[in-house]
Amino acid sequence: MKIGFCCKWIDTVEQIDGFKPKDAAKQLNTRVTTITWLNRQTREVAEQCLWDLMVHNIESIRLLVERVGNLDAHLRMVRLGSDILPAYTEPTWSYFWRRADVRDYCERHFPVVGELARRRNVRLDFHPGQFCVLASTDPGIVNRSLEEFEYHVDMARWMGYGRSFQDFMINVHIAGREGAAGILKVWPRLSTEARNCITIENDETRWGLDESLKLKNTCALVLDIHHHWIRTGEYIQPTDPRVHQVIDSWRGVRPALHYSVSPENIV
Template sequence: MKVNAKDRELNGRSTTMRWLREHKDEAEQRQWDIMNHNASAAVKMIERVATLPQGRRMVRLGSEMLQGYTEKDWITWWQRREIQDHCEKIFAPVGETARRLGVRLSFHPGQFCVLASESDEIVERSILEFEYHADMARWMGYGTAWHDHGFKINVHLSGKGGPAKFLKTLGRLTPEARNLITIENDEMTNGLDTTLAVAQHVALVLDVHHHWINSGEYIEPQDVRTSRVIDSWRGVRPAMHFSTSREDILVDHDSGVRPDLAELLARGYKKQKLRAHSDFCWNRAVNAWVLDFRDQFDIQVEAKGKNLASEQLYEQYISQHL
């Protein structure tokens, strides 16, 4: 899983707010260098993914493409007209390349982006963070219509404010952000039934591992709730998230048998441990189950070894359909 020298140009670069504070004379140049590299790297990554089979052409872009975009020390700098114009110039080829080569893109802001928080302060910070991702998507040419080319900016429906607070916050987002936002079910609090409460207002991402942790259920493609998730995309092909509990937690578990949550909990396993994503798609029985969704969804693998794990799942799909 180490990066080969020839692949380093595909990876983004970053810095820290501390470094920028301690090197004020060099800070702006560092920002220019990082933003230019990261936009170029995204294009190269998309071009690389476009060489894969059609069924694997998806890229989740990193949230740290622009350093400190919402931080108090840098937010004014990023909003300068010449910086915004430059960002539009360097990000436009990212979207153009993805559309030309048929690669589906997405963002996934961190779990600190809580649009349904009871805290108004957290909501304000979350809106800034979400709109940062919407800015990048807009520069790439997305957001003017409902889920352009399947592009999505996905966040959890987390926060004690629940659906009511989320819908209130949703109304404060820019039109581009509202066109691109998707909501996924959480594994510990706001599960699938909660996210379905906002299905008329926003597209839903079905995270089947989160649902399993939350309920112990392996939901089926023909389930009425699955149909409601699909309907929330309004004719756009939906995306779902897939992962499995870690290999080093379920040591020696038969890869031909799906884990049983109730049994594992009875044996002393903890949900906090079981919720963590595995490195690879190691359980062939779980893989076979999730591949039943393939005709209806794009399956995005959230394993730690994403590229290798998605290849593993794809190869099992091919072997099952020979």
């Protein structure tokens, strides 16, 4: 069993609220910008900012994987953030990420991260944001969601993943009014690597575990214990037959699940 965490490395509890200028942990965390800031700059300044962020962020995830790879074996698991290549799918600035020199840099440096993760036996994954709604009834939203999902696939592919079923996890909720049927409808439009990496997680509002299970023969499923409890008021038991269906959806690969609890003052 491996226990992992999401995206951000901190050395002290105080760093949850931000880093000080000399904090060493800054180097293990990505930096970001905003579309508003980029749009206020000259093209030259904005492009240099994106280049600098790319260089820093790819190096930061390499350092993060290296640090996690030095932990005890059962702790070698981490979710990488979605902000590694800012504005990758934003219409105004996405051209930058199609530049030959930018693609060349990514193709040379992302593989170092993947090779390190495999050598240190660090399990990696992505979780695109809540605006990635593959099962929407709006074709425009579906198109943009596909672009966003394939952005994560590009990074996984550069790291050497997506070659076999669940050698890397890119996890999303069903979301959207179409439910599981919407995922099946969009399935042919996903790249081969995307179909190898995608996992579907139950959420706490519209689409719960039973809806996810409609996809058990299509892709691997992630059981989120907390989402299930919020939606149903039920603490699902290991002996529940649905748990075994989730495990079987991984086709022999070690499954991943999400486990968390609400603060006691809320529950």
